[in-house]
Amino acid sequence: MTTENMKSFLRRTLKLAAACCGLLLAGSQFCPAAEEPAVAPDAASGHAAFYDMHLGLFVHYMFPGKDYQYGATVWADGTHVGSLDELADNLDADDLARTAKRMHAQYLIFTTSHANMNVLFPSAVMARYLPGHTARRDVLRDVVRAARAEHLRVVFYIHPSDGHDFTKADQDRVGYNDGPPYRRYNDFLNDYVAELVDRYGKDVAGYFMDGGVPKRIVDGPRLRSTILRRQPGAWLVQNGGLNKSVNDFGAYEMLERPFPAANWAVNKPITGEWWALTNSVVLGPELCYQYTVLQAAVRDRQGGGVGWSFGPHPGGHWELGVRSFCDRLGTLVEQAGPSLFGSRPSRAYLTLNRQPLIGTPYAATESRDGSKTYLHVFLPPRTRTLSLPAPADHRAFSFARLLTSRHRLGLATTAQGVELTLGQGDRWDDVDTIVVLE
Numbered sequence: 001m002t003t004e005n006m007k008s009f010l011r012r013t014l015k016l017a018a019a020c021c022g023l024l025l026a027g028s029q030f031c032p033a034a035e036e037p038a039v040a041p042d043a044a045s046g047h048a049a050f051y052d053m054h055l056g057l058f059v060h061y062m063f064p065g066k067d068y069q070y071g072a073t074v075w076a077d078g079t080h081v082g083s084l085d086e087l088a089d090n091l092d093a094d095d096l097a098r099t100a101k102r103m104h105a106q107y108l109i110f111t112t113s114h115a116n117m118n119v120l121f122p123s124a125v126m127a128r129y130l131p132g133h134t135a136r137r138d139v140l141r142d143v144v145r146a147a148r149a150e151h152l153r154v155v156f157y158i159h160p161s162d163g164h165d166f167t168k169a170d171q172d173r174v175g176y177n178d179g180p181p182y183r184r185y186n187d188f189l190n191d192y193v194a195e196l197v198d199r200y201g202k203d204v205a206g207y208f209m210d211g212g213v214p215k216r217i218v219d220g221p222r223l224r225s226t227i228l229r230r231q232p233g234a235w236l237v238q239n240g241g242l243n244k245s246v247n248d249f250g251a252y253e254m255l256e257r258p259f260p261a262a263n264w265a266v267n268k269p270i271t272g273e274w275w276a277l278t279n280s281v282v283l284g285p286e287l288c289y290q291y292t293v294l295q296a297a298v299r300d301r302q303g304g305g306v307g308w309s310f311g312p313h314p315g316g317h318w319e320l321g322v323r324s325f326c327d328r329l330g331t332l333v334e335q336a337g338p339s340l341f342g343s344r345p346s347r348a349y350l351t352l353n354r355q356p357l358i359g360t361p362y363a364a365t366e367s368r369d370g371s372k373t374y375l376h377v378f379l380p381p382r383t384r385t386l387s388l389p390a391p392a393d394h395r396a397f398s399f400a401r402l403l404t405s406r407h408r409l410g411l412a413t414t415a416q417g418v419e420l421t422l423g424q425g426d427r428w429d430d431v432d433t434i435v436v437l438e
């Protein structure tokens with residue numbers, strides 16, 4: 001073989017090896033190589049990306065600067081944070097991102113500010129309008145950097161109507177007390193949001209708006225334009241409602257027993273409060289996993305799934321039980337694999353909006369091409385046989401197996417529907433028996 005032939009052979013071999021490696025990597029649900037870009041270039045891509053979001057971590061890390069009726073982030077020993085810079089300087093952004101990844105979150109919602117609008121980056125706009133409300137450290141940049149290293153999308157929490165928490169003097173400075181049409185307040189708000197998008201928009205997926213975006217105070221269409229002119233593919237999510245002149249997606253921050261499914265995104269603290277106090281985990285990872293699956297299965301969902309909420313203490317510590325919660329939830333999510341991430345709601349077995357998790361025996365998703373139905377059995381039957389109704393879309397199944405072990409199940413079509421029977425040595429799982437139907 002000539003030298004040129006040898007070089008050509010080596011080039012072809014290296015290309016083939018790279019292609020094979022890419023196939024292997026793409027087959028791994030949690031491999032960084034399989035991740036999509038963090039920022040959608042246009043509205044259609046943004047909507048499609050949000051639809052594929054099933055699991056997030058919602059983080060409040062906040063310093064109100066004055067008494068706040070719901071409390072604020074504290075040190076692990078319960079000591080109050082002394083200043084905005086003390087809070088900012090002591091966030092461990094790398095640990096935050098790693099903790100989110102331990103639970104296999106796909107995205108991270110992080111507060112730019114909360115309650116009295118003390119922002120976690122050196123904002124020139126805030127320094128001009130409200131001196132003393134801006135941190136020296138660029139916490140937001142550090143969070144973005146750490147999240148990107150773990151292949152997490154980032155959503156920034158903003159509160160357009162947060163002037164209600166300001167002191168009277170600060171309200172007067174920004175025109176919050178001027179009355180309709182609140183022109184000075186909206187100038188302030190849009191200057192701030194424009195700065196935020198200009199600084200970080202190329203690296204973040206979107207913006208979560210709290211406060212209901214009240215029409216009486218906030219010029220919602222102007223705010224939407226300010227963001228989308230700079231970042232056309234941004235996710236715009238509204239807490240507690242959906243004003244489509246401003247946002248594209250709705251979200252809830254309430255979830256109580258019997259844990260009803262929602263076709264909007266749902267956010268819920270697992271420790272009793274949104275930010276780190278001195279609490280412990282009160283929602284188990286198994287229940288949270290089942291609800292995550294339920295959200296992925298609900299018909300007509302918009303996307304976003306569920307954002308489980310807990311915040312860090314300064315210094316890289318968490319409330320009791322948070323790390324073990326993330327580990328256990330992450331294990332369950334990883335076992336679910338393609339039946340959760342990369343799936344869509346099943347057309348064979350429907351999960352309806354407001355359907356409660358408690359008492360629901362199973363939920364179902366399907367592969368993107370519809371060839372596989374993933375049945376998640378939450379409540380095991382008393383016998384080795386599970387009876388299902390006929391598929392709602394009239395499809396016929398010819399094969400059934402367990403997802404994790406790949407063991408085949410008995411499959412029978414009856415006048416009433418479908419029967420699945422465990423093989424010898426198999427048992428129904430206490431949390432989720434995932435059956436693949438083809």
